[in-house]
Amino acid sequence: MIFFVLLILQGCTPASIDAPADASATLEPLVLYNWEDDMPQSVLEAFTQETGIEVLYVTYESVEEAVANLRAGAVYDVVVMENRRIPALAAANLLARLDHRNLPNFKNISLNFRGLIYDPDNAYSVPYSWGTTGIVVRSDRLTEPVIRWADLWDARYAGHVALYRGQLRETIGLTLKSLGFSANTEDPAHLQAVLTRLLELPLPVHLAEDYDPFTISTSMIDGPVSVGMGYTYDVLEGRAAGAPFDYVLPEEGGLLWGDNFVIPASSTQRRQAEQFIDFLLRPEIAAMITNQNHFAMANDAALRFMKPEIIQNPYIYPPQEQMNNIEIVLPLSEAGEQLYEQVWTQFLEANARADNR
Amino acid sequence: MAWLSLTTVLMLLITAGSVGYLVHRYEQELWRSRLTEGARNSAASVAEILMRTERTLAVAGQAIADAPDEHGLPAALLATEPALVEVVQLDEEGTVLAAAFRDQPVLSSLFTLSQSKWFHAALAGHHYQSRVQYTFENDPYLILSLPAKPQGVVVGRIHLDVLQNAVSTLDLGETGRIYIVDAEGEVIAHADRSMIGQQVDYVIERTKAVQNNGAWSGEYSNYMGRSVLGAFSPVAGSGWAVIAEVAQQEAYTPSRNVTMLVIVLMLALATTMLKGNGAFLKRSIFQPLIHLSEGALRLGQGDLAYRILDGRNDEIGQITTAFNEMAADLERQNHAVVQKNLALIEEIDSHRQTQEELRVLNGSLEERIVERTRELELLATDLTRSNKELQEFAYVASHDLQEPLRKVRAFGDRLVTRSGAQMDEVSRDYLTRMENAAERMQSLIDALLTYSRVTTQAQPLSAVNLQQVAREVVSDLEIQIERLHGEVRIGPLDTICADPLQMRQLLQNLIGNALKFHQEDVAPIVHLTGRWLAPGDPHRTLNPACNDDVPVYALCVADNGIGIDAQYSDRIFQVFQRLHGRNQYEGTGVGLAICRKIVERHNGIITVQSTPGMGSQFVILLPMNIGNMQ
Numbered sequence: 001m002i003f004f005v006l007l008i009l010q011g012c013t014p015a016s017i018d019a020p021a022d023a024s025a026t027l028e029p030l031v032l033y034n035w036e037d038d039m040p041q042s043v044l045e046a047f048t049q050e051t052g053i054e055v056l057y058v059t060y061e062s063v064e065e066a067v068a069n070l071r072a073g074a075v076y077d078v079v080v081m082e083n084r085r086i087p088a089l090a091a092a093n094l095l096a097r098l099d100h101r102n103l104p105n106f107k108n109i110s111l112n113f114r115g116l117i118y119d120p121d122n123a124y125s126v127p128y129s130w131g132t133t134g135i136v137v138r139s140d141r142l143t144e145p146v147i148r149w150a151d152l153w154d155a156r157y158a159g160h161v162a163l164y165r166g167q168l169r170e171t172i173g174l175t176l177k178s179l180g181f182s183a184n185t186e187d188p189a190h191l192q193a194v195l196t197r198l199l200e201l202p203l204p205v206h207l208a209e210d211y212d213p214f215t216i217s218t219s220m221i222d223g224p225v226s227v228g229m230g231y232t233y234d235v236l237e238g239r240a241a242g243a244p245f246d247y248v249l250p251e252e253g254g255l256l257w258g259d260n261f262v263i264p265a266s267s268t269q270r271r272q273a274e275q276f277i278d279f280l281l282r283p284e285i286a287a288m289i290t291n292q293n294h295f296a297m298a299n300d301a302a303l304r305f306m307k308p309e310i311i312q313n314p315y316i317y318p319p320q321e322q323m324n325n326i327e328i329v330l331p332l333s334e335a336g337e338q339l340y341e342q343v344w345t346q347f348l349e350a351n352a353r354a355d356n357r
Numbered sequence: 358m359a360w361l362s363l364t365t366v367l368m369l370l371i372t373a374g375s376v377g378y379l380v381h382r383y384e385q386e387l388w389r390s391r392l393t394e395g396a397r398n399s400a401a402s403v404a405e406i407l408m409r410t411e412r413t414l415a416v417a418g419q420a421i422a423d424a425p426d427e428h429g430l431p432a433a434l435l436a437t438e439p440a441l442v443e444v445v446q447l448d449e450e451g452t453v454l455a456a457a458f459r460d461q462p463v464l465s466s467l468f469t470l471s472q473s474k475w476f477h478a479a480l481a482g483h484h485y486q487s488r489v490q491y492t493f494e495n496d497p498y499l500i501l502s503l504p505a506k507p508q509g510v511v512v513g514r515i516h517l518d519v520l521q522n523a524v525s526t527l528d529l530g531e532t533g534r535i536y537i538v539d540a541e542g543e544v545i546a547h548a549d550r551s552m553i554g555q556q557v558d559y560v561i562e563r564t565k566a567v568q569n570n571g572a573w574s575g576e577y578s579n580y581m582g583r584s585v586l587g588a589f590s591p592v593a594g595s596g597w598a599v600i601a602e603v604a605q606q607e608a609y610t611p612s613r614n615v616t617m618l619v620i621v622l623m624l625a626l627a628t629t630m631l632k633g634n635g636a637f638l639k640r641s642i643f644q645p646l647i648h649l650s651e652g653a654l655r656l657g658q659g660d661l662a663y664r665i666l667d668g669r670n671d672e673i674g675q676i677t678t679a680f681n682e683m684a685a686d687l688e689r690q691n692h693a694v695v696q697k698n699l700a701l702i703e704e705i706d707s708h709r710q711t712q713e714e715l716r717v718l719n720g721s722l723e724e725r726i727v728e729r730t731r732e733l734e735l736l737a738t739d740l741t742r743s744n745k746e747l748q749e750f751a752y753v754a755s756h757d758l759q760e761p762l763r764k765v766r767a768f769g770d771r772l773v774t775r776s777g778a779q780m781d782e783v784s785r786d787y788l789t790r791m792e793n794a795a796e797r798m799q800s801l802i803d804a805l806l807t808y809s810r811v812t813t814q815a816q817p818l819s820a821v822n823l824q825q826v827a828r829e830v831v832s833d834l835e836i837q838i839e840r841l842h843g844e845v846r847i848g849p850l851d852t853i854c855a856d857p858l859q860m861r862q863l864l865q866n867l868i869g870n871a872l873k874f875h876q877e878d879v880a881p882i883v884h885l886t887g888r889w890l891a892p893g894d895p896h897r898t899l900n901p902a903c904n905d906d907v908p909v910y911a912l913c914v915a916d917n918g919i920g921i922d923a924q925y926s927d928r929i930f931q932v933f934q935r936l937h938g939r940n941q942y943e944g945t946g947v948g949l950a951i952c953r954k955i956v957e958r959h960n961g962i963i964t965v966q967s968t969p970g971m972g973s974q975f976v977i978l979l980p981m982n983i984g985n986m987q
Contacts (some may be wrong), residue, residue, distance in 0.1 A: 029924065031829070056924070065933070107491040112469045115491070120474035182450075196411050231590055256469070283493075301493035323468035 015111035028274055030269060033076040038129075039293045047279050053272055069092050075266045077273040083118045083258040084169075086125050087331050089145035095124040096263040107280035108301035113258065125260035126277055127298035129290075132318060134171050134324065135248040136230030136238070138220050140249040146227055149178040149250035159201030160230030162216050165207040168344040169329050170255055171229060172198075177253035183327045186336035191343050198347045203354035221246065228335055228340060232315040236294060236310075247315045258298065281316035369623040377616030384612045388586050388603060389574040392529070396571055396590035396601040399535055402523045404593040406440050411484065411501060413438045414513045417446055418505035431457035435455055442498070443514035446505065451476055454509070475502040479510040486595065489517065489545045489554075497545060497553055517553075518566070520546035524599070532585075532604035538564055540596035555580070560589075564598040567591045576605065577670075662688065700753055758802050764797045803931075804947035808932065811859065811954040821857045823850035823864075823912070830864045837872055843881035850887045853910050853979060859955045862916075866948040867975055871916035873944070876970070879917060887912040890978070908981045915974035919969040929965065 032039070038061040044055040060066040063082045070079065081089070089095050090116065098105060113127035137146050142154065145218055152161050163171050172194055173183030179197060181190040206225050208215040217234040219225045221241045228234075232245070238245030261280070263273045273326060279285060287305030290297045296316050303311060332340065413434050431444035435457045443458040443465070451471025456462065470476060478485035479502035487500040497517040505511045523533045524546045536547040542561040544552050557580045567573050567589045574588035579602055587602035652665045664681050769792050777785065827847045831838070838845060845868060868883055875881035890909045921929060930953040933946045952975075956963040959979050967973035 031924075069931060072931055075927060084781060104554075107495065107554075108493045111463060111490075111492075112467050115474040115487070117467055117474055117477050120477075281559050319466070326468050328469065328472050 001008050006075055008027070011018075018174075025234045027054045029267065030077040030272055031075065032071075032078045032276075033056055033058050033060060034080040035059065036061065038080065038098040038293055038295075039289055043280070043285055043288050044284070048275060050070050050279070051272075051275065053276070053337065055276065070264055070266075073266060075268070077267040077269050078125045078263050078276055079262050079264055080128060080259050081125070081262045083116070083125070083127075083260055084329050084331050086119050086260065086262065089262070090119070094265050094269050096267060096273075097123050098126065098267050099270075099274060102271065103278050103281070108281050108283060108299050110298045110300045113298035113343070116328065118328070119140075119260075125262050125283065128259045128261050128280075129293070129295040130256060130258040131232055131316075132293055133174070133229065133231060133247055133257060134250055136216060136220065136228050136234045137246045137248060138226040138238075138243060139246040140244045141226035144251055146248055147173050149226045149252050152227055153197075153201055155202055157227050159204075160206075160224055161201065162206040162208050162219055162225040164216070164229060165209055165348070166341055167229070172340055172343060173255050173327070173329055174229065174250060177255075177325070177327065178250065180252075183255055184330045184332070186332060186339060187337060195343045195346055204351045205260070207351065211340055217241075217245070234295065249318055249322045253327060254322075256326050256328045258328065366624070369626075370620065373620040373623050376619050377612065379608065380615050381612040383742075385586065385611065388608045389588065389779055391737070392533075392586065392588035392601040392603065393572050393590065395529060395535060395576050396588045396599045399523045399537075399601070400590040400592045403537065403597070403599065404595070406519055406523070407501075407592070407595060409927050410438060410513060410515055411503065413441065414420065414444065414503050414511045415499060417444055418503050418511040418722050420511075421927040423965065429455075431455050435459060440515050440519040441513050442950040445512050447471075447476065447512065449480060449508040449510075458514075460516075464514055465485060475500050479504050479512070489539060489543065491554055493573055495554065517546060521548075521550075524548055526784045529601060530607055532583075532607045533602065535599065535601040537592070537597055537599050540564060540568075549919060560598065560600065563589050564591075564596075567598055568596060610737075627910045639946065675986050693745055751831075758798075762795060762798055762802065766792065766799070769795065801945050804951075806933075806946035807862075808954065811951060811958060815958060816856045816858055818854050818856055820852050821854045821855045821860050823860065823887060824852075825850050826857070826861050827864055827868075829866055830861060833865070834868060837869075838881075841872060841881055843872055843876060843883070845883045845885070847885045848887070850885060850912070851889065851910065854981065855959055855979065856955075859958070862953050863952055863977075865912040867953050870948060871914060871918060871973075873914075874918040876917070876975075877921050882917050884915045885913070886915075889981075892953070910979045910981065912977040912979070914973065914977075915975055917972040920971055920973050921965060922969050923967070926965050926967070930963065 022215060030053055032044070032055050034057065039057065041057075044057060048054050058076065060069070063085060066079065066081065067085055067089070070076075071092070071094065077310055086095070100122070103126065106122070109127055113130065127252050135146055135149065135152070139145075141160070146152075151157075169183075172191070175194045175197055176185060176190060181187070181192070181193075185191070199206045205226075206219060206223070208219060208228070216225070216228045216230045220228060221238055221243050222232075232247050235245040235247040240345045261277045263270055263277075267273050280289070281299060282301065283301035284305045286297050286299040286302035290302065290310060291307050294310065294316060297306075314322075387692060406634045417430055417434055431446060435441055442460055443456070445465045446454040446458040447470070448454055453465050453470075458465065462472065467473065475485050475487060477725035482504050482529050484504075485500070485502045489497050489499055491497050499515040500512060502510055502512040513583060520537055524537060529535060534548055536552065538557060538560050540561070541547050542556055542558050542564065544555045544557060547553055553568060559577070559580070563573060568591045572588060572590040574586070576584065576586050579585045579587065584605045585602040586605055586608050587600055589600050591598055642756065644884050648665050652663055655663045664685075769788065772788060777788075780788070824847060827850060831845045834845075837843075864885075868885075871883040872881050888911055890911050892908065894909075930949050932950040953963050956977055956979070961977055961979035963975060963977045965973055965975050
C-alpha cells in the first residue's frame with residue numbers, strides 16, 4: 001500500500017508528464033477497425049506469426065459511427081469502409097493514398113470492383129466484401145412467388161411488409177429502379193414519382209430499426225412480416241432459426257453494397273497497413289475470411305479456395321443473369337440528399353398517420 | 358638512341374590511344390543510333406497498334422448511329438484487328454447492345470459496368486485508355502473506351518501480347534533487350550515475360566522527359582544494376598516509353614579489342630623500324646604518325662571536318678585512309694544530330710515563350726489565391742456555425758428520443774404487470790432483454806445530452822475554488838468510496854477562473870472513473886493535486902495553445918487502478934469508446950469525452966499517463982484568463 005501511495009505522490013508531480021512512451025516504435029500493433037465478427041481471429045494470427053506485427057481488432061456497430069470517429073481524428077491503420085462513404089472521406093483528406101507497388105495482390109481483385117467511379121483509380125480503397133440488397137420473404141406465407149419489388153404493393157401483403165426506417169437510400173433506390181430510373185438519380189421528377197409510389201404502399205408498413213442488423217429477420221421469424229427489404233444474411237439467419245426464408249433480387253434491378261479496405265491518413269504505419277491489406281488479398285487468406293463470414297469477396301483468385309457450398313450458394317454469389325441492372329448506391333450532392341430526405345420524411349409521416357388510425 | 362626509342366614508343370602509344378578513343382566514340386555513336394532506331398521503330402509500331410485499335414473502335418461507335426440493329430459488327434471488327442480481344446457497344450445507360458470476344462466475355466459480363474470509370478469517361482466524351490491491368494493469372498490487358506454516336510459508349514479490350522511482338526523481334530546482340538514501360542515505371546512488355554508487371558523506378562523521370570523532348574540515349578545503370586547503354590523513345594499519345602538497352606561490356610568490346618590490336622601492331626612496327634635510319638624514320642614513319650595522332654585528337658575534340666592529307670600506298674597510308682573514312686562517317690552522323698538539335702532548339706524556344714505566358718498567368722493566379730483565401734475564411738465561419746448546429750442537433754435529437762423510449766419502457770412495464778404470469782420462459786426472456794436494452798438506451802441518451810450540454814448550456818466563467826468543488830464531489834461519492842474501502846486525497850488545490858458546474862462535472866467524472874476502474878482486491882486510492890506552472894515551465898509545452906505570457910494551472914488526478922494501455926490513450930476521449938465489455942464495467946463510454954469537451958471549452962488539454970496494472974494519472978492544463986469563450 002505504501003508503495004502505491006509513493007507511486008501516486010511521485011507520479012503526480014508534473015515532472016512525470018513528459019516521459020514519452022514510444023520506446024519500441026518498430027513493431028507497434030496495427031489497429032483494424034471493422035464490423036464485429038467480420039474477420040476470423042485465425043487470419044489476424046497468421047499475419048502476426050508471419051510478420052511479428054500484432055493486429056488489434058476494434059469494432060464498430062454502424063458505418064455512421066465509423067465515419068464519425070474517423071472525422072474526429074481517431075487513429076486506425078486499416079478501416080473497412082462502405083464504398084459510398086469513400087469520396088467524402090477522401091475529399092476531407094482523411095484517407096491515405098495507397099501505394100500500389102506495395103499491393104501486388106491487387107491483381108486478384110475482381111474486374112467487377114476495380115476502377116469504379118467512387119474511387120476511379122483505387123487510389124484510396126481496395127475492394128473487400130460485397131453483397132446485394134433485395135427482398136427477404138417467408139416463402140411458406142406466400143401464395144404466389146415474389147419476384148419484383150413492385151410485389152410489395154400487392155394488397156395481399158398489406159400489414160405484412162417491412163422496411164428499414166433508416167435505410168432511405170436503399171428503399172428509395174429499389175423503388176426508383178422499379179420505376180425504371182437509376183438508384184442514384186437526383187432528378188426531382190423521378191423522386192416525385194417515387195414519393196407518389198411509396199404513398200401507394202398499403203400503409204402502415206412495419207418499420208424495422210437499424211441498430212440491429214437482424215431486425216427484419218427477427219420480425220419475420222416471430223412476427224407477422226412475410227415480405228421485407230433485406231439482405232442475404234437475413235436468409236441465413238432465418239434458416240438457422242428453422243424458418244423457410246428466401247431471398248429475391250428484384251427483377252427490376254437490385255442494389256449492390258461493397259466494403260473496402262482504406263488506410264486513414266492518421267495511420268502512422270502505412271507501409272505495414274499496406275502489407276496487411278496485401279496479405280488479406282492472398283487467395284487462401286481471402287477465402288478463409290469468406291468461408292467464415294459468408295460474404296462474397298471481391299477477389300477472383302480466392303474462389304478456388306472457397307467451400308463449394310458458398311460459391312454455389314446463389315444468395316452469396318448470385319448467377320450472372322440476376323445481376324443485370326444492379327447498381328451501387330453512390331454519394332449524392334447536398335441538394336440530392338435533401339430531396340431524398342424530403343421524400344423519406346413525407347413517407348414516414350404518412351406511415352405514422354396510418355399507424356395511429 | 359635511347360632518347361629516340363623512348364619518344365617513338367610514347368608517340369606510338371599516344372597515337373594508339375587516340376585511335377582507340379576515336380573508335381570508341383564512333384562505336385558508341387553507332388550503338389546509340391542503333392538503339393534509338395530500335396526503340397523508335399518499336400514505339401512507332403506500338404503507337405500504330407493503339408491508334409489502329411482506337412480507329413477500329415471509333416468505327417463501332419459510329420455504327421451505333423448508322424445501323425443500330427447491326428449486332429454482328431463487333432465480331433467483324435474483332436476479325437480485322439488482331440490486338441482486340443473484346444469489343445462491346447453500350448447504350449448511355451450501360452446496357453450491352455452488341456458484344457464479341459475472342460477468349461471470354463470479360464467486359465460485357467461485368468455487372469458493375471455502368472459504374473466503371475471507363476464507361477463514365479467515354480460517356481463524358483473522353484477517349485479513355487486504362488493503365489495496364491492484370492488478371493489474377495497475370496494476363497496483361499488494356500481497356501480503351503470511346504464515346505459512341507449519337508449516344509453510348511464503345512469499349513475494347515486489348516491483349517498485350519501484341520506489344521510483346523513489338524519488343525521481341527529486334528536483334529540487339531547478346532545482352533541487348535527492348536521493353537516498354539508506362540508513365541508510372543511499370544514494365545508492360547518485355548522479351549522476358551517474368552519482367553512484366555515489375556516496377557522500375559529509375560525510368561519514370563526519363564519516360565516523362567522523353568514525352569516532351571523526344572528520344573534520349575545515354576549510359577546508365579539499369580534495373581539489374583548493370584551498366585548499360587540505352588535509348589528511350591516515347592510512344593505517342595500513351596505516356597509510355599520503349600527502352601532499348603545493351604550492356605556496356607558487350608557494346609564496347611570491339612573498341613577495346615581494336616585499341617589493343619593497334620597498340621600491339623604499332624609496338625611491333627616500332628621495334629622493326631628502330632633498327633633502321635633515324636632520318637628516314639622521322640620522314641616516313643613519325644611524320645605521318647604525328648599527323649594521324651593530331652588528326653585523331655582534333656576529331657576527338659569535335660573537329661569532324663578534319664582530314665589527313667597523305668597519298669601513300671603503304672600500311673601507314675591505309676591507316677590514314679581508314680581514319681579519313683571513319684571521320685567522314687562520323688561527320689555524317691553528327692550532321693544529322695545537329696539538324697535534330699536545331700529543330701529541338703526551336704522547340705525549346707517555343708517552350709520558353711509558353712513559360713513566359715505562364716509567368717504572366719501566375720501573376721493573376723496570386724490574386725486568385727488571395728480571393729480563395731478570403732473564401733476559405735468565410736467557409737471556416739460557416740464551419741463553426743454548422744458545428745454549433747450539429748451540437749444543437751445532438752441535444753434536440755437525444756431530447757426527442759426520450760419520449761418514444763419512455764413509451765417503450767412504460768408499455769414494457771405494463772406488459773409485465775398484465776401478462777407476465779401467463780408468459781412462457783422465452784417470451785419473458787425477450788421482454789427482459791427489451792427492458793435492458795431500453796434502459797441502456799436511456800443511459801446513452803442521457804450521456805449524449807450531458808455531452809451536448811457542455812457547449813449548449815455553458816455558464817459564464819467565474820472564480821471556482823477547486824478544493825471546495827472536489828470536497829463536494831467526494832461527499833457525493835461517499836457511498837461508493839465506503840463500499841470499496843477507498844480513499845480520495847485532495848489538494849491543496851487553488852481557485853481558478855472557470856465554469857463552476859463544468860468543473861464539478863469534470864472532477865466527478867474523473868474521480869468516479871478512478872474509483873470504478875479499481876483493481877480487484879485493491880482498495881482504490883485517488884489523489885488530486887494541482888499547481889500553477891510559471892511561464893517557461895517545460896510542462897506547458899504539452900498544451901500547444903498555451904500563450905507563453907499566461908500562467909497555466911496543472912490539475913492531476915492519479916489512481917492506483919487497472920490503468921490503460923498506452924495505445925488507447927487517445928481513443929478513451931472519444932464518444933462511445935469503451936475498452937471493456939459492458940458486463941465488466943458499467944457505463945456509456947461518454948464520461949471522458951465529456952471531460953475532454955469541458956477542458957477544450959476552457960482552451961485547455963487533457964492527457965493520460967498510465968501503466969496497465971499500476972494506475973493512471975490524468976493531467977489537465979488550463980491556461981488562466983481565457984478569452985474567446987463560447
